[in-house]
Amino acid sequence: MSVDHSHHIENPNSTTPPPQVELIGSVPTPPMPESSEAMTIHVTLPPGSAGSPRHRHTGPAFGYVVEGEMIFELEGEPERVVRAGETFWEPGGDVIHYQDGNNLADAQSRFVVTMFGDPDQPMLIPVSAEELEERKSRRAPRP
Known part of the structure; x- marks a missing residue:
């Protein structure tokens, strides 16, 4: 069953065109820490940056x-390139985040991410x- 996720509501009093809203990503709600904090960050990766060291998130x-373009890899999934205008997500918890580096050697890459996590834990562990x-067998084969 598909639900219409359009966010346009007719406004008969408006004298300007309505906003243009496009759904670009949707995933089922993953488990969240019982006490959660939401934070949104903006990350700029310099040309060729390897990104963050291997880590996990609490949520x-x-x-x-x-x-x-960002190289993105989670434990158990093959690495992939996420390009401008595309979305990504990770479940957090026990899943290792292997890569979030810049796929471009000659230009910066930028992404915005909203994380839900335990407010008493660091954003990146x-x-x-x-x-x-110990967990190398869980990593997808490398190209």
Whole structure:
């Protein structure tokens, strides 16, 4: 069953055209920490930046690439390129976020991400080399 997600409501008193709203991403609501904080951040990746070290989040994250291209990889999924105008998401929790680097060597890339997480924990929780080794069988084959 599909629901119309358009956000246009007729306004008979308006003298200007209505807003143009386009749904660009939608996912089922993943589990959230019981006590959650929502934060939205804007990230600029310099040309060729490897991005953040391997990490996890305490809750889900939903993002949109504003400019450029990002290499994105979560545990158990093959790496992929997310381009400007496209969305990405991750469930958070126990899933390792392997990559969020700039796919462009000659231009910056930018994305906006809203994260829901435990307010008493850091936004990014680094993953140790030992844990990466223990969980290497969960990583998708590399290109």
